[in-house]
Amino acid sequence: MDRTDPEGAIAKAAARVSNWGRWGPDDVLGTMNLLDDAKRREAAALVRTGASYSLSQSFDMDGPQRGWRRRTNPVHTMLDTGCDAAAGVQGFPHGIGGADDVIAMPLQCSTQWDGLGHIFDHGRAWNGRPAEQVVTSLGDAVTGIETVADRIAGRGVLLDVGRTFGEDGELPDGFAITEEHLEATIAAQGPTSAVGRGDIVVVRTGQLTRARREGWGEYAGGSAPGLSFTTVDWLHRTEIAAIATDTWGFEVRPNEFDDAFQPLHQVVIPHIGLFIGEMWDPDALAGACAADGNHDFLLTAAPLKITGAVGAPVNPVAVR
Structure with a gap:
């Protein structure tokens, strides 16, 4: 990967993994098409003990936001x-x-989903639509978050990369999680961690654990462990419905190019149609998964049904 050419890398990746037209020219669901009724029935059978875990951070004035692009903590x-x-x-x-x-509050100030209208690539939104025809001052008239309000319930899979590769369960800031790290975590955790079509993957880095202990610092927008740009093919090939992390921005920060801002977002949202969750809190769930070795579960994570929103708060609940 040429660190000096983010634009070229983004263009090549987008051409390889594009799902434009896969579900028809009018599609508004993206990878949520992969999370179907059969997958939900499969997920319901994963409830072993009935224990439930909220994967949400708190929504209050003590949150991590520092005012970047007018993002503040809830009042x-x-x-x-x-x-x-x-x-x-x-x-x-x-x-x-x-x-x-x-x-x-801003809709993306704490635990949240990025919707398909959140990120554009050279003026193009999901499925190749002109961005100006999708999101205006009135909101997202095409792929608003309300389109998936009844969709996001299915098989969740925790990949505790922090526990597998980190010191004391925490990856250092700037740690780029590659496909090899993801696959090694799956192998280490065992067969319940296998990832496939329609799954909702939750990646724990341990950064939130560290922020709880040491204070927020630059959690919102600063250096962080996260997914490498090179995972773009894995994210497409596995046909997952969504992926969430315990960090502010999902991908590794600083980004892996000399001059770039969230290049993985620029491919996976408008081209793959992938839903991204950020600032989730998987710590309690991770402890339970490590204790009994079962890393898959029923996950419900419906966004608030805010008409035209390009992202929305969520209280994900994992039931084991």
Whole structure:
């Protein structure tokens, strides 16, 4: 890979792995086409103990955001409180009182999905559509996140690359996870880690574990372990429906080219049609998987059904 030529590498990769037209010219689902009813039935049979794990970080003002491109942490405000009820100022009859609240936040400030309208390549969105015809000031009129609100439930597979290759379960910042690392992790974890068509892969790097211990630092947008650009063929060949990590940006940072910004995104979202999850929290799940050796599970991860959104918050739940 020529570090000085990101544009050439992106173009070659896009030509190799493009799914444009695979599901017809009007497709809005991308790789979610690979997660079908049969795959969901298979996933339901993976519930062994019934134990469930949230894979979401918290949504609060103590999150990792630092204001990059106006991304801030959630601001939660109470509209009505127990104090108001106790003071009798709410105006309700026969003693009933209540509480209400509101939250203001960017849709990708914590655990979230990147939708298909999130990234473009030279002005082209998923399936080759002109970006300006997909996302306007009114939102994503074609591939808004609401199109997959009833889709993302299926077989999840945890690949704990941090546990396999890291010191004390954590990969160092800047560690590029290659196809070889992914396959070696699958081999080390055993047959329940086999990855295939329609699966939702969760990659644990251990960076979130470190951030919890040491503070957020530059977690949002700084150096991080993540997937190498060279995994693009693996991501296409395995026919997974989606992939998520415990990092801010999914791919290794700094990126592997001398002058680039998120080049793997530029291929996998608009060309493969792959859904990417970021800032997930797989730590508790990873401990359970390591304890009994089972690394696949039923995973539900529906985004909030926000019309026209190019990304959305999610509370993924793994059931083992």
